[in-house]
Amino acid sequence: MAVALTMVQMKVAVLRHSMSGQRAGFVAIGAVTGLVLAGATIWLGLSGAEVLAATYAVWMLGWIFGPAFAGGGDETLRPEFFTLLGLPPRRLAAGLLVSAFVGVAPAISLLALVGLTVLGARQGLAAALVSLPALVLQLAVFVLLSRVAVALLGVALRSRVGAVGAGLANGLVLALLGQIWVVFVALGQSGGVPPVVGTVARYLPSGWGVAAVEAAASGDWGRTAAALAAMAVLVVLLLAAWAALLTRRAGSARTAPGGRAPMRATTASGAVLAKELRTWSRDLVRTHQLTFALAYGVFFAGAPLIIGIPVMLPLAGPIFVVMAAALSANLYGTDGTALWLTVMTPGAADVRGRQHAWLLTVAPIAVVLTVALTAVADGSWPAMLALLVALLGGGAGLVPLASVYALIPGTDPHRRGGNPLRSTEEDGAVTGMVYAVLALASLTAVPATVVAVLTGWPGVVLAAVTGWACYWWFGLLAERRLLARGPELLETMRTGRRPAVTVATGRPGKWTRYEALPRRERIIVGVCYSIGALPLFPQGVVPAIIKLNGGDTRAWFLAMYLPPGLQWPTIFFMIALGLAIYATGVIIPFRYKAGESQQNADEPAEVPAT
Template structure:
């Protein structure tokens, strides 16, 4: 069944995305296997990274591989243990397990170097180690699914995920703080290294791996039984919405959704935790230069989380489409600013007060990004809507709001880039001129809020039927970018621009400028910080222009040309 589903599912763009991911995975797996020849300490560390990837990746990507869901077998009367065993066997069919098995070939390489017996032990160790990886992934997703059945669990999961992802983004802080001098002893005690220890002669760890697989299988079976339950619905009465206008009704509905929907609770908590921890983690090194930017970072991440705002409605979008003149876009904008803006203002004021500034730059970014995000959230959602799953049809992990995980990820990254662009003019003026940048930020924020909202409302009115059909069928209709019809040169330009444009624009450009503004020198891998003035600023600005040029070139490459329209017609 798994093979049949994969054979029909991986076609077109989805097959290309899977192929690209598989190619990258093969390269990483080959590098990990080569570590078995170079150094066992490095192999242990590499396998620990693979284990973390199996545990955290599916959680952040919306549930991982659920080609076969437990709900499909509900009428067969299988016990949770039998169901878990069958699903575990099916989980080994796929690209990710095969690539991971290639990485685990490092155990075989290490065993061959030690002797025949060690090489023979490596074979079952590889299989058991892969079983541990897959089961840890399943348990991580199941635990999140159980946690997200309550508002407290959704918030807690959002905080944990936000802290973990922001820590990975600021990994240089922890590398500098704790040093990178060899492999920590804890790596050798992690389950990811038990197979390697067995290959190196500690045979009891092979038995420990087998026992761990059985324990994890039993735990997953228990969690599968919990998955069948339904969230408890409160029996308390709810105050009716008594708004006097159509826009007021939309605002009230959206505010209730932001406070009650578990997915939005998780998204808000995730963005808040990410922004605060990302800006506060350099305090470990005694540097508070990023702390004032916690609020702007929160706004950018919150916008990325809400990039598919209309898509999360599911087929309930028909209520909006069939109510003309309801000013739905303006109502959603106001509700988004009310919920996210209040939090961003409090964070910004508190964090900037701790450091004493820079007030003009921070306030300019706050105003520009808040207005830009409030305008872009509905605009991106209606122009690049990703078909969502109706809330009552979602899988055991409520975070999986769509079957098109790649589309959601790409949409989120696009939103992050666009929101940052809306804050660039105000940030540049505030950096060079000070308080006039705040005026620019208020002006650009208000303009983006009004104009982008107007475009979104027009799009919703003119293409509402197409959006609803996309939501209902999962197939996009109407005018869209056809990458298959692009020339090879244009495909390369688009791929390089969209795929790599963020590297020079943000880390080497925007972040480097922030470091230079705070007098931070020799800051990890930011090239501009290693250069003397005025070349450091020139290089950082050059990277910003390079990133913008790459994104602009990519947009130019995929634009719809009139001659192409005539040929297609």
């Protein structure tokens, strides 16, 4: 107990001192999104046990596979920190487990599990009382499943087969979660949740709490005790498994086995190209990311086949390109302090070499996917080729550009811990960069794709022009930035601390950078950019398209549940609301003007060396 309480105090102290600057904004965004999802889950407690059990299965999958997308999950306290204390593995695991309940994600999940109490309260006092230990045990199961999954993934990333397998599994699950509307439509077509889905969801660990509450409501106390005991036993088994996996964590970097063929490059760009190609083939973290992007693209585009819609299949290649660009956007950050080699070698042509290596790694796979699936689905060749060409050029330009303009300090590859996915301390910043590059890369293909849809093959020509322009111009900007600010970027990589920025004042002026805004405004802007898409697209644009095409699919579209006379007004209101939220996020930076040059209040001031 003393070890657990000490670790809880340590985590609280770390979180208290780290909730500043950009990280606080990302935490606020995640909290707002999580509260919305938790509220929706509690509301589903009124809909019946089948729907609630299926919803908790989705929460469980999020806990298991979410860390693969978010850089390894929350590891504020790592096992490596306590190696020299000589704690037994089970005591260390128990202490880390207790500290894992401190944070935003566990609190939101606990709130979502209140749906068990809502379900039980509708069926009597006894069921409501049983729901209290059930939701605590259910949360412990979620947290431990997440920790064991991260530990297993770390073990898997020690071999090429494991890295590929983990990438395929993560890509499949997250793609299906991203296309959850397909499941809703399929359920709507079948008249609700099929009985088999509710039965399977109850047998999953995420449904044992629902089973306990239902049994208590019917007076079957034997089944109630069995369900609660099963969760308690599972917690003990998962804790033991996690303790065993903690002993296998190591601090050395892992690379895929490969030959030692010498580099025969004769130019600086060729040397960078050869080095990067070897990194893409030998670094198991990059292997995992590339496999994840490929699996996500294929499964995301193939998910609508569940309801008999094949039109998205040709998009597998373009989705793969966008996801690969987003996951590799912090290219220089993941290299660590090796950046000094570039800084100390003028004219090294580093940016162009990295662009060529990225294209040679991603383009062949994307071309094969797009051509094959377009032929299978009988898609539009001009539109698909224009989209692919434009995205390849945009991705090749944005990857180095985002990396040097928004570099996130990372861990040197040879110092990566037992969780290889955790290459940086700033998980929120990395997640924000991924989403930003996803959006920007998609925007680079909009002009050419629109022209291809309207005119046909001229759009492919325009895609070649815009793709080459993005590749050349963005690469040139990145190269100039690297040459001009190389020492500052290296200092950021070495210390993990960004240079001081001026704090903006409340006077109108030109556009103010996000990090120069006051903390409250940063949080507001971040929340606006995060939730603006919810009313605009899922509740506004998509139902408008459904109505224009004469469909009547309800799924989770609010307007489709209203009387016909209120559907279009609701759609217009949701579109206006989404645009207003985005406009708020854009207008706020114009209200602030850079004030006197001073250290950012959110960052600790450095003490000059004596």
